[in-house]
Amino acid sequence: MSSSKSPSPRRLALQVIETTLRGDELQAALNACLTSRPVSDPDRHLVTQLAYGYFRYKLRLEHILGSFLTRNQDSLPRQVTTAICLGIYEICFLDRVPEYATVHWYVQQIKKGFSSKLGGLANAVLRRVCREKNELIGREFYARDNPDWSTFLGRYYACPAWMVGLCLQAFSAEHAEAVLASSLAPPPVGLRFNPWVPGWSELYSRLAAQESVIACTSRGLAQRSVADREIRGHEKQGLITRQSLAAQIALDQEHPRGWSRPVWDACAGRGLKTGHLLESGCTGLWASDVHTHKVAACRRELARLHLPEIPLCAADAAKPPWGRRPQTILLDVPCSGLGVLSRRPDIKAKRAPRDLDNLIRLQTRLLTSCLTVLPRGGRLVYISCTINPEENDGLIRTVLEQNPGLGRMISMHPPNPATPFGEYFFSASIAV
Incomplete structure (x- = not known):
């Protein structure tokens, strides 16, 4: 053009x-x-x-x-x-x-x-x-030639056939359609408030009272729309972070305040969950990511939030780079992203079934290695943003069955198809 x-x-x-x-x-x-x-x-x-x-x-x-x-x-x-x-x-x-x-x-x-x-x-x-x-x-236009139900869903909700099939395997027909429908709508805006910056409580109270808010937690909210210019100003001050409330809940429901220290955030990415943990009072935190540009972004993110400096470096999540063992590992694994299509709709156009095989091999390697790193009495917290059971509980069960004595699952929160957020996360805790 x-x-x-x-x-x-x-x-x-x-x-x-x-x-x-x-x-x-x-x-x-x-x-x-x-x-x-x-x-x-x-x-x-x-x-x-x-x-x-x-x-x-x-x-x-x-x-x-x-x-x-x-x-x-x-x-x-x-x-x-x-x-x-x-x-x-x-x-x-x-x-x-x-x-x-x-x-x-x-x-x-x-x-x-x-x-x-x-x-x-x-x-x-x-x-x-x-x-x-x-x-x-x-809907009628997409059913004019009497396609089967799966084909109709793929046409109407603009999802590849293999994603539709996976959704129908993971959920009831009603819930599967609701999950597919969510991929067509923008998700609510998630905000996380930073207690390290004065004035956060007053800002939280003011924004939480708005009619567009659909859900709140003690330090987060989800709302249908925000005044973008105002939000950008608060972000610059470090008062708030744009983070899906569903993602915040996925971490909070594994009760990070009770994790034994030190905690290693082994796939920190750009630092959303790292910042969340530090804001929550998680001391003794280390963080790493295999990508150096993400480590740099994580460092900038923590500085923006006025949070204390922590050990932070580029490293493979298969082994801690600090020469001693953590007591808890947060493993927010690279995944297919099939639970966040509303936020990342390009996944529908770019992800292929073969990608799942590669991701599952990577997830298996990371999970097995991290469980091996932990001492007896340690804990691994596994989080993903996919609805695919083979990347979630199915993968954990397979790893634990193939490695007797490596650990046992003590909590699990599967993706909730009835969530009002249009995003679907999985979390679990494994005791070693």
Whole structure:
């Protein structure tokens, strides 16, 4: 697509989508795009809405496009398919811009970037979408050829068939559909309040009283929307952290205040759970991650929150790098992310079944090694953000069965399909 000195939100969204399809994480691609040039708050919101909406609905949008084409969809250049699908999304789900303006913009971009013939095809498809919009929003369109239930769910909820099958295996039919439906909606905004910074309690009380709040804990809340500019100011002060309330609860329900010290956060990432533990008064904490850039981000995060310095380094979670054993290990494992599709919808477009095999091998290695590291009487806390039993309780049971005497599971909190947060976490504690 052509560019200009002041790109429109649609063009920026297409750039973010293309970067994500090439391998970047959606949020990272979005952040890079929005910080590389001045963008107004309304345009930031629209770019975000378009990019996330595209990935939430990608498979449904492609099904609509394929239904309206007389040629093989794969014969179209990928950027043309993406642009038409984004136009379909805008017409069906956004009311900010008149439909005729949406059609005109995408048609002109395709004509300029590719050809008049492809622009004409886009014009025909998008005008038909305008005429049949009400049908495309409803369920009947996706069942016109009497598909089986799993195929219908995949089309309507824009999920690959293998993800739908896994969901149906993990939950009842009703709960599986609710989980799939959650992948189409933005999750509530989660905020965590920092007791190390004066004024946190007053801020918490004020924000928790807002009508948009759907749930609270002692130091966290989830709400449908926030005033982004105000929140950014509080973040800079270290008063709050954006963290899913579901993720906060997953950690808190394993009662970290009672963990024996020292505690090793073995997959610290960018420090969300590390900061959570320190804010909760967890002393004797070490943290590491295999990726040096994440360790650097974790260090910046702890400094932003005005938290004490802790032993922090780049290291494989298979062995503690400090020369002595921890008493407790937090293992927030790399996983398929199938429990947080609402927050990371690009997973639906990029994850494949073969990825699960590789992840399960990695999780098995990390869990086995960490259990071996712990002394008798130690504890391992295992957390994931996936609904896949083979990465959760199934994996733990397999490891413990194959290694008699290595440990025993003393608590387990499976993903809750009835959660109001649209995100699904697993946690368990294993005693050594």
